Amino acid sequence: MSNVRVRFAPSPTGFLHLGSARTALFNWLYARRVGGTFVLRIEDTDNQRSKKEFLDEILKDLKWMGLDWDEGPFFQSERSSLYMPHAEKLLEKGLAYKDGEAIIFKVADDQIIEVEDLIHGKIIFNTKEIKDQVLIKSDGSPAYNFCCVIDDNDMGITHIVRGDDHLSNTPKQILFYKALGFNVPKFAHMPLMMGKDGTKLSKRHGGVAVFEYKQEGFLPEALANYLMLLGWMPKDGKEILALDEAVKQFDISDINNVQAKFDVDKLKWINGEYIRQKKAEELRAPIMQKMEEEGYRKENIDKEYLLRIIELYKERFRTFSEFLTLTTCFFKDDYVMDEKAFQKNLSKEESKKCLAEFAKALKEVKEFTSKNIEECCRELSERTEIKAAQFIHPTRTAVSGMLGGAGLFEMMEVLGKDKVIARMEKWSI
């Protein structure tokens, strides 16, 4: 065990943002790497905006991603009495003054503050750029920078790993550390994560909250894997790696000092990689959940049936959402008929004729297995001297409404004889 202590300090005024999740992830990785302690602190001093439902969701999302904490959650709101004494101490020392009910910290002019940042290197600030800082607000509550310093000190935080947006808070906080006689921790400021277009990741970019990716049907290990790649690269260059593998080679100083843009395409690729690594059995529960969210009734879905479909499509979907659009023909009779597919495979007279003939031949197949279906198709092809493809393509489209999909004969077997023939006949007229 090392004495390294890091923290993640979200405020429950919204859902867990992707950027915050990434910050939490890097803190966690570092703590686990060095055998340190990961502390969770909830910055809920803003009574107006802090909500229990946000807090619950944040904790849930962190756990979902595999980020567990060793201490906490500590709530700032429960520590409110601890800040005033420190402010009064500074008042006594003459380092702060009162302005009405507020207590203000006097910032000396023209002093140099050096920050030895673990990611950026040395950064120099001059106090002449910093005006006097509020410690205690008129309503008696502590200002953010002040309680942040006291909390971090009380909790023995040794490394503060946070976003670049806090960089300009750092000299102010260092001033407080020194005035209060606290040890100054080490700082590491990570460049922010941006949207695809290079501007701040915001709602108009689509998903900005972790739960949205959960909802869309991403695997937690894939999201975590992608997020860690935004600003960090494993030494061996292998991009698909689980949290515990990342822990083995992670270091703060290896975090990139460049802003990174969030790219859903790569996330989808990684997610697809994880999906194919999983067994169909492991995917069944989350897919079932997704289906329920989409309005499917649990009791209408046969477990074995679903399992066979997952097996068939495992290599072809990258999110659970994609799985559903790919496989609607297995669950609904009113699946969408793709216009292009229809034009290509079902609109011509001869396609319809082929469809009708194949359907007729299929009726004679006793055991409706993919092997027998294929045999039937090949025989028909030889007998009529029409290429097998002429039967296969219209059938695929009639049965699924699509141009592509899993192996047709396997699909037909899973769907079952009655459904297959009914659909073929429907489109052969």
Place this chain on the structure above:
RNA sequence: GACCCCAUCGUCUAGUCUGGCCUAGGACAUCAGAUUUUCAUUCUGACGACACGGGUUCGAAUCCCGUUGGGGUCGCCA
């Protein structure tokens, strides 16, 4: 505007600290070919970057300065 951070393919990056092995490597995406009943997979290939300008040096993606561009912060929000 002031202060701070940053600048390698469209995107994530390796290389930068410790200058030469870099005619700049990998991954995602895109495009083309092969395989496949289709789609996807897989394989092969193509496209594609050191922001610009000055230095320093025998030699610069790598060091220094400037310009441009992007981002952050300037709340009694957190």
